[in-house]
Amino acid sequence: MFGPAPLQRLSLPEEFALLSYGENGRVPSPAQTAAGCAAAELGELALRRRLLIRPRKTRKLGLEIYQLRGEIELSANTPHTGLTWADDLLVALGTRTAGLAPRPLTVTRWLRERGRQALALHTGVLTERGVLRHRPGTVLTRTRHHPDPALRAALLNGVRAVRSEQVPLDEHMLFLCDLLDGAGLTKDFGLTLTRPQRLERARGVGAVGAFPETLRDTSTVLGFSLPARQGRTITIGD
Structure with a gap:
């Protein structure tokens, strides 16, 4: 059975x-989901103003053209976030993006x-908090993690409310929607945007126009950086 949903925001x-x-x-695709979780970590740090992604952009006929190859740049001042994993990640990124690094970290x-x-x-954190229910694999079946249906439905309803x-x-929903679009999950949920619509959002068309350009760029690159779906297995929790 699932425990009560956590009060704090995920x-x-x-x-x-x-x-x-x-x-x-x-x-749907373990390798893509893994990349999406890593991208979402960067997104969380961007929302907390700890880093940004510098995309390569050119202008053609008055429009910005994204090459969608972004470099990670840490903020000059990166105090603790209060999240252990995020603070550890900042240390790891700081080592990789230091001035002595042979090339920029993409x-x-x-x-x-x-x-x-x-x-x-x-996945482990969500399982410990009772948000995912872990079912170990057997000789004939793979490990499963069943999401709390009420919390999952609430998140989906939040995305639907924004889309409608x-x-x-x-800002938070901008990043979440870009990641879900990049992973094809909004298509699964019947909430997808076309690639041109996603690029219009990146350029600041509509409600995102009030957001800082660096934040829009970061969210855009993260969403478009996710690999295509494929079925390579990644075992979690065994």
């Missing part, structure tokens, strides 16, 4: 992980390196 990677697990206890490279660890970490413009879009 972090961005926890929300992404929870929405990635279907009612059958599995994710988002795609970091997602490949961090993804498996990020998925295991946040029933509630204003805030």
Whole structure:
């Protein structure tokens, strides 16, 4: 049985992980979900103004063209966030982005390196909090993690409310929606945006126009950096 839903708001990677697990206890693509959790970690740090992603952009016919290859840049002042995993991540990123590093740290490279660890970490945290119910695998079946249906439905309703413009879009939901779009999950939920619509949002069209450009750029690159779905297995929790 599920315990009571936690009172505190979930972090961005926890929300992404929870929405990635279907009612059958599995994710559509483990490798993509792993990269998405790592991207959501960067998104959480960006929301806390601890880092940003510098995209490569050019202008053509008055429009900004995204090459969608972003470099991770830490803020000059990065005090503790209050989240152990986030503080540990800042230390690791600080080492990788220091001036002595041989080349800039790109988002795609970091997602490949961090993804498996990020998925295991946040799946474990959600399981400990009773938000995911762990069912161990057997000889014939794989490990499953079944999400709390009420909390998962509440998160989905929040996304639907933003998409239907029933509630204003805030920075947190911008990142969550970009990540869900990048993973194809909004398509699964019947809430998808087309690629042109996603790029219009990146350029500040509509409700996102009031958000800082650096924040929009960061969210855009993270969403577009997720790999395509495929079925390679990543075992979590065995």
